[in-house]
Amino acid sequence: MKPYYKTELGELFCGDCLTIMKQFPDNHFDLTVTSPPYTTNLLKEKCKYAGKLLKTNTTNPESIRKRNSDKITKETKIKSNVWDFIVAGTNYGHPAIFPEKLANDHILSWSNENDLVLDCFLGSGTTAIACEKLNRRWVGTEISEKYCEIIKKRNDYK
Numbered sequence: 681m682k683p684y685y686k687t688e689l690g691e692l693f694c695g696d697c698l699t700i701m702k703q704f705p706d707n708h709f710d711l712t713v714t715s716p717p718y719t720t721n722l723l724k725e726k727c728k729y730a731g732k733l734l735k736t737n738t739t740n741p742e743s744i745r746k747r748n749s750d751k752i753t754k755e756t757k758i759k760s761n762v763w764d765f766i767v768a769g770t771n772y773g774h775p776a777i778f779p780e781k782l783a784n785d786h787i788l789s790w791s792n793e794n795d796l797v798l799d800c801f802l803g804s805g806t807t808a809i810a811c812e813k814l815n816r817r818w819v820g821t822e823i824s825e826k827y828c829e830i831i832k833k834r835n836d837y838k
């Protein structure tokens with residue numbers, strides 16, 4: 681199986697992940713970090729405000745959390761199970777990228793240096809970029825040749 685693109689740490693395969701992944705042995709990867717295409721989930725539910733025009737700029741003053749200025753806040757705390765990330769920023773020409781910090785924090789939490797990380801829906805290559813920076817080996821698959829080119833460019837300019 682010939683990679684579309686390669687770095688010292690990683691390999692990108694351009695094609696359908698279902699075909700490509702079959703070619704790797706069992707227990708080959710240490711961690712998977714991925715985000716599948718959102719359009720493939722066929723389970724639908726009715727939107728709460730379906731068809732209604734929502735008003736913007738309605739701020740309820742009661743809901744603004746009151747701060748206790750007498751307490752000194754701790755420098756650090758354990759990250760909870762719900763992680764917030766800022767999603768604004770460049771999208772490198774891909775419509776649905778996730779923030780690099782999201783990939784970064786998962787990779788740091790769930791893998792060690794030199795581990796092998798899989799992203800079977802690599803998109804614009806965010807997981808690969810985070811792996812390169814954190815010294816993890818990576819394998820990515822991406823079905824769109826247009827996005828494979830973006831991954832290549834993003835890696836070359838990182």
Ligand SMILES: C[S@@+](CC[C@H](N)C(=O)[O-])C[C@H]1O[C@@H](n2cnc3c(N)ncnc32)[C@H](O)[C@@H]1O
Binds near residue numbers: 774
């Ligand atoms: C939500 S995007 C991933 C975005 C990525 N996390 C990023 O930060 O750029 C999902 C990607 O999966 C790709 N894709 C869809 N079906 C695929 C398949 N069968 N095999 C490989 N890639 C696929 C799409 O082309 C799309 O780029």
